[in-house]
Amino acid sequence: MASDIFYKVIDLSHDGKGVIKDGDEIGFVSNAIPNEDISVVWYKKSKKIKFGYSIKIENRAKERVEPICEHFSICGGCQLQHIKYEEQLRFKQKKVFEAFKRIGKIDLVENPEIVGFEILNYRNKSTFFAQNGVAGFYKEESHDIINLKSCQIQPIINIEISNFIKKYRYIGSFTIRNHIDKIMLIFENSFKNIDELVKKFPDIISIYQKNRLIWGEQYITEKLLNFKFLISPNSFFQINTKQTEILYQIVADFLTPLKNEVIADCYCGTGTIALSISPFVKKVIGVELNKDSILDATQNSKINSVQNCEWIVGDATTVISDLIKTKKEIFDGVILDPPRAGTTKEFINSVVESKIKKVVYISCDPATLARDCSIFLENGYGLKKIKLVDMFPHTYHVESVVLLEYL
Numbered sequence: 001m002a003s004d005i006f007y008k009v010i011d012l013s014h015d016g017k018g019v020i021k022d023g024d025e026i027g028f029v030s031n032a033i034p035n036e037d038i039s040v041v042w043y044k045k046s047k048k049i050k051f052g053y054s055i056k057i058e059n060r061a062k063e064r065v066e067p068i069c070e071h072f073s074i075c076g077g078c079q080l081q082h083i084k085y086e087e088q089l090r091f092k093q094k095k096v097f098e099a100f101k102r103i104g105k106i107d108l109v110e111n112p113e114i115v116g117f118e119i120l121n122y123r124n125k126s127t128f129f130a131q132n133g134v135a136g137f138y139k140e141e142s143h144d145i146i147n148l149k150s151c152q153i154q155p156i157i158n159i160e161i162s163n164f165i166k167k168y169r170y171i172g173s174f175t176i177r178n179h180i181d182k183i184m185l186i187f188e189n190s191f192k193n194i195d196e197l198v199k200k201f202p203d204i205i206s207i208y209q210k211n212r213l214i215w216g217e218q219y220i221t222e223k224l225l226n227f228k229f230l231i232s233p234n235s236f237f238q239i240n241t242k243q244t245e246i247l248y249q250i251v252a253d254f255l256t257p258l259k260n261e262v263i264a265d266c267y268c269g270t271g272t273i274a275l276s277i278s279p280f281v282k283k284v285i286g287v288e289l290n291k292d293s294i295l296d297a298t299q300n301s302k303i304n305s306v307q308n309c310e311w312i313v314g315d316a317t318t319v320i321s322d323l324i325k326t327k328k329e330i331f332d333g334v335i336l337d338p339p340r341a342g343t344t345k346e347f348i349n350s351v352v353e354s355k356i357k358k359v360v361y362i363s364c365d366p367a368t369l370a371r372d373c374s375i376f377l378e379n380g381y382g383l384k385k386i387k388l389v390d391m392f393p394h395t396y397h398v399e400s401v402v403l404l405e406y407l
Contacts, residue, residue: 006037006058014095014367016079016396018054029054030140031073031082033061043141051141063087068120068152068394076140078153078394089116089390092398096366096388104370106383112400114388115246122240122393123154124222127175128162135166153394157183161201168193179222179231179241184208186233208233219299224248225276227304234292236269240391247362247389247399248276251335254360254385254403257281261332264323264356266316266347271297271309273335273362278306285310285329287319317347324354333358342368345375352379359404364391369400376404 009018009032018032020040030053032038037059040052053073057064067073067081080088093111100106128135129145136148147166150159158176161183165174172189184206191197194215198204207215211233219230222237225245231237238244251273257263257280265274268286270293278284286309288294294313301309312319316336323329334356336343342365351359359376363369373383385403392398 004039006039006056009034009036009038012091014099014396016091017051022050024048025050027052030079032057033064033083035059036061036064053140070150071136071146071148074139075137075146077137077151079396081152081394085116085118085393088393089114092388092390092396095396096369096386096398096400099366099370100373102370103367104374104377106370106374106377108386112386112388114390114398115243115250116390117240117243117393119242120152120393121155122242124179124237124241125175125177125239126151126154126158127173128158128165129173130162130166130170132171133166133169135162135170154178157201157203161185161197161204164197164200165191175233177220177231177233179220179237182206182220184220184231184233186211224272227272227275227300229270229272229275230296230299230303231270232292232296234290235296236290236293237272238391243389243391243399244272247391247401248273250387250389250401251360251362252277252280254387254401255333255335255358257333262330264320264331264334266320266334266336266343267338268297268311269293269337271300271311273337274309275300275304275306277335278309281308283308283310285312285323285331287312287314287316289313289315317344317350320347321350324350330354331356333360335360335362337362338368340365340368342372348372348375348379352376352381355380355406357406361402361404363400363402364397366398366400369402373402373404380406382407 007020011019017028020027025048027050032054038054039056042050042052044051063084072081097111134145134147136146155178175186177184183204186208206217222229261281262283265286268288271286274284274286291313294311297311381404384405387401389399
């Protein structure tokens with residue numbers, strides 16, 4: 001229900017919503033900027049927290065811009081398009097700074113440096129939902145599908161493919177992966193008009209249905225830092241290819257690898273980071289729970305003629321402990337890029353007990369990164385470097401890289 005009351009926006013939440021105080025209640029409002037006065041439609045309330053979206057704005061902030069997407073007001077994909085890009089970057093810097101202070105009890109000297117990316121159409125993977133002749137993304141806070149007409153953060157051809165698929169009233173999700181101007185399509189359910197689809201879009205070279213290859217090639221490929229990578233339907237690969245190169249260069253700069261060193265790459269996925277540092281070290285051991293990813297990593301080693309990478313399927317916490325304590329493997333450095341939930345105390349304890357000199361931690365979640373870094377710092381490590389990469393412009397997400405060294 002719409003409110004005739006105007007509220008002062010006092011801050012931005014970690015996910016880019018405007019924060020207001022309404023008596024003893026806290027409100028989180030989409031499409032709002034600090035210092036603006038807004039009226040709100042509230043769509044959800046729980047205890048003393050409520051959520052809404054702004055319908056009127058007074059005292060428009062100087063940081064406000066016109067969103068670049070026609071679906072911005074209802075789509076849940078981007079959260080910051082109404083904010084100038086340089087302010088988006090400052091928001092992400094502040095977000096990491098405050099997470100370290102509040103959650104990790106770590107006082108950074110200043111906001112971390114961030115590498116921005118103002119190019120649009122950057123996504124190399126997008127998942128669409130389709131039903132009743134409509135295809136697109138979910139509306140914010142719902143499972144209603146937006147009939148997508150455009151999307152500024154992914155390749156234009158994706159919308160054209162989506163429009164073609166919905167014409168045949170396909171029902172279910174489908175994922176489009178774009179790499180080096182070639183496309184892989186992964187359908188959740190059966191799509192019967194494959195011949196028409198590939199005739200219309202010759203850049204499609206691979207189609208899967210229900211995780212089974214039904215047309216074309218098993219893999220598509222990507223090039224990154226002079227390496228070639230095979231990508232299968234379930235491969236993890238960073239969403240923004242160009243920024244990924246910068247991210248991996250930062251990892252290498254922080255690690256300062258030497259030719260006689262052995263490095264552990266934990267949560268290694270398809271081996272992209274391990275392979276990128278392999279020319280500079282004696283050996284890299286990659287650890288990954290997903291068996292399919294390790295199969296891809298093995299293939300990636302072969303096609304790049306890399307012989308100093310070893311791949312292990314298993315939980316990083318268990319494997320790293322076994323390698324250090326049972327097999328007496330000595331590591332000079334550890335790279336970890338865990339899921340959003342972060343790593344485990346047991347993993348950190350194994351690293352701490354073996355006094356591994358260098359730890360490079362990559363994270364997509366400042367909160368869990370700050371939490372885990374605080375444990376390292378409590379156990380003899382120092383935080384030496386931190387740098388951010390904006391992998392996901394116009395969203396609230398940010399990638400962080402941290403160097404921790406045993407003192």
